[in-house]
Amino acid sequence: MLTGETVAVKVLATDSKQGEKEFQTEVMLLGRLHHRNLVNLVGYCAEKGQHMxxxxxxxxxxxASHLYSENLELLSWNLRVYIAxxxxxxxxxLHDGAAPPVIHRDIKSSNILLDQSMRARVADFGLSREEMVDKHAANIRGTFGYLDPEYISTRTFTKKSDVYSFGVLLFELIAGRNPLQGLMEYVELAAMSTEGKVGWEEIVDSRLDGKFDL
Structure with missing residues (x-):
């Protein structure tokens, strides 16, 4: 930018099904969301059929990259807590501060971004909608592994859908396992193997070498 500030630019595919009206609606939604733990929109461009x-x-x-890349330093337990x-x-x-409230609808580790100080912000509001708008959809939206089972059966997004996805994200932080690779089944088996008591030693990311506090 002219100010010398580095920004991230997301270019929407030219064959996207999103029309001009839908794009402007999304920009209006994103433009009114401002919080230190959201990746805030700072501008947009809609010209000659190109949307950015x-x-x-x-x-x-x-x-996600910090949890699964072998080339990045392992996240400590304390840092995982701060990220959560x-x-x-x-x-x-989004749920209680925005007016009207907003449902994100795609909370997952790849949509959580980290700044220079490793503070986390929620990103990618491409599926987000105001709570009272477009809650019903014929096709399943979101990412399997993070989806609320109630949403899958009813096709209705609520705040609880985001809370469920956040719960999966918490287990992902704790276990260091991808929800797309049987994370929740792994957690359930670990819990069952300890006769009703949660066996955190079995669940917590083994790369932490026991350095965690619950």
Whole structure:
């Protein structure tokens, strides 16, 4: 940018089903959301059939990359706790601070971005909608592994859908396992093997070498 600030630009595919009206509606939604734990929209461009969204740049990338890349430093237990709190605050703002409330609908580790100080922000509001708008859809939206079972059966998004996805994200932070690779089944088996008591030693990311506090 002219100010020298580094930004992230998301270019929407030219064959996207999203029309001009839908794009402007999304920009209006994103433009009124401002919170330290959201990746805030700073500008947009809609010209000659090309649509672009300009966001604050998050230099440390996604939470998913830090959980699963062998080339990045392992996230400590304390840092995982801080990240979880940051995401919770971002969701709290969407659900209780925004007017009207907003349902994100796709909370997952690849949609949690980290800034230079490793503070987490919720990103990618492509599926987000105001709570009272477009809650019903014929096709399933979101990411399997994170989806609320109630949503799958009713096709109705609620705040609880985001809360369920956040719960999966918490287990992902704890276990260091991908929800698309049987995370919740792994957690259930670990719990069953300890005769009704939660066996955290079996669940917590083994790469932490026991350095965790619950």
């Amino acid at each position: 969204l300009v966001y604050v740049y998050m230099s440390k990338g996604s939470l 709190l940051d995401v919770a605050r971002g969701l709290e703002y």
